[in-house]
Amino acid sequence: MNKRVLKSVLAEEMGKRLWVLTLPANVMTMELMDYKTRGFKAIMVALDNCEVHVYNEKYLVNTIKTEDIVTGMKFGRFGREDGALVMTTKGGGLIVKILKRNSVFEEKDSRPGPPAAQNQKLNIPKKTKLFVDQTMRERENAVTMHRMFQRDLYRLRLDAARSYVKALETSMTPMSADPLEPLKLSATVNGIGPSFQLTVNLQNTSSATPSINLLITFQYDEKLYQLQRSSIKVPLLVPGLNYAFQTLVECISDKAIADTIKVFVLRKGKSMPIITGNINMPVSEAQVVV
Template sequence: MGSTSRWLDVEVGTNEIHLDSLPSNVVVADIHNDNEFKLVVGDFGKPNEGPKIKIFKGAMQMADMLLPDLPLGVVCFYASETSPKSAPLIAVAFSSCVYVYRNLKLFYKYYLPSIELNKSELDVWKQLKDPVNNNEESIILLTKKLSSIPTDVLSRQSLSFLALPMDQKLEYLDTIDEDPKKLQPEISCVTTMKLSSNDKHAVSCLVIGSESGHVDKAVILLKHGSTEGRHLFSTEEHIVAIEVMTFDNSIMVICCDKTLSSYTKKGKKQWWLSLEHRPVAMCLVPVLHLGVTLTAVALSSGHVYLYDGKIKRDTVFVRAEFNGQAAGVDLGNPSVGQKPWMIPKKSKLFLEQSMRERENATAMYETFQHDLNKLRLKVASTLIEAHTRSDNTLAVGDLESIKLAAETKSVVGLSVLFHLTTSYKVDTPYIKVPLLSPGCKLRFRTKIEEIFSENMNPDILFRSVTGQGGEGSMIKILLLKAGKCRPVLAANVQMPPTDPLLVPYDKMQPSGFKGDDVADF
């Protein structure tokens, strides 16, 4: 590249990033909907680690997710039209299933529908399992019948059996207990297709291609609602990648014979170019400020050619070492993970808190147990205090009857007891409560009389004004339970003074009071 190059020479730390992947497992997407595009790579991983999905921001790895199998394709797409826009989904294709991830967590699993096996194959396997045919001549004859069936409809068990030499086929039949089951199709490629709009946030659907055991070297046009595709054109060599230009719907194809070709939407070849090296990948590069769309072709030599039609506009060289030993990397002591990951602030706080908890686990546990014991002691003390007192205060107005209401759930053995001084007399000091059914309310009425002695001061009639009376004017009502020494409920009642107008005038004189005089209220 000369001094007038539009490209910057950027060196990425190859000692810290080790990836083993395919072009179909690499995609750039705004996975967090924050207008910051991340690199999503389906890495085959090392034998002791397994395959993973790795997320990169620049040259910094942000996150990774363990995969159950080797990835065949990775795509990102939007599945809903909610507002505000939700984060896109990441779809990873495996052998015969697709895993869909949302917010870097597994969201959905989809398995391709199985295919019924050929009846001829099942008949051959029934004969192979028959002990009568457990000889070399019969196996050779049945193997020929099995080989005559097209390979695209054969099960894995049959393909494995045909690949074995004759001396191992007998041993293989002894290890097989069941006949082959349904044929599970294998995914060969996956992509997305927008449903109704070409907007970058438009809803898309997954398009999955499965293999049938044959490579046709052809491009087929599929239309919605059609069960069969229309053949557009064929190529002499295997197709590496294909792209459709947005402005004229022309089709760009790179093949293994080092050619870049352009076809019309009707399948007619327009032109072709010979490439210097074997092409490995191709994609479209829209240049918005110029209003053009370039075609980027990556070659095995590390060069990336940018074409505007069949005119080469620019060249980018990507220097990458595909052999760790040739690059001077010590494979025995890998440096993966030495560079810190870019962790969000909230996640970083959570990790720091988790680290503190691990470092001070013993002290935190002892503190927790101490606080828990204090709480238990306080609860027990409060319960004992409430059980010991078993009372509350009830205030009533003048000339009011004492009312006690109880609502229980099927309780028996209750009784009401009046505890009072000699200044008062109760007609029924002990009331036995009948059976209380759930939701039932009972009311009991009794008459209380105040008794005046000879030495009584007339000012006691005005104790509501003078404040006299004290404990002598208190009546305690207890709710008792049979078999228990402590009351279930207690109430203290402050008795109102007797109305002086109800007492005759001669009774108001000190000489007029006698021990048996009673005032009702």
């Protein structure tokens, strides 16, 4: 028996619709499963790959694996059990499967696939005059609109590349792009003013090489802020460890304004910073005079 027989038998036995099913192997035999106790009907198909598939209409609801190829099946009452499946195998064996009385039959496909909601029709609103006019405009000017989109996309990519190169050249990134100086910089500001505590964290991200002869300096508006330590000597940085360096920042302006403090990590004897960080200072609270 081949796969074409399954098509006609399903239409004859189920008496509903004609389903075209694709099976993983050739069909050996079939049997109608009519479980009247639960009002469940299905078709059982034995394949030559030692499997018995149970179909409810077009859905595969269960798969029974056997040790040998099943050549004959019969579902019905066997002894005191109403839901029993008796199967004979190609090698002369006999297999009896008894259906559990508390079995739950779900009319859905057990195979992984798209969700059932995908087959539901969408509630598409009616086309308005504005939608039709917009569609006609896009259809008439499709080439021009596509060229404008490509031009804007290329310009965006160019601006992003230029900004990235500028950040690398000025060391404005929180991580060093130089493989010889693999450093990571982060900073935090604590306090409500006029005194703030500025903490700079440095980490050597290399695997084995320590960092030496480093210096931390700051650039700020001297009319707004005054730093306790304008430069900090960095000791040897062991790879993988986080080092914290602190300094006090005093807001000397009575105006409710804030500015940015730049942090530079330099190597002694070189003017080009390895890393540059921008710290947005908060607005200082007014001084309380007692």
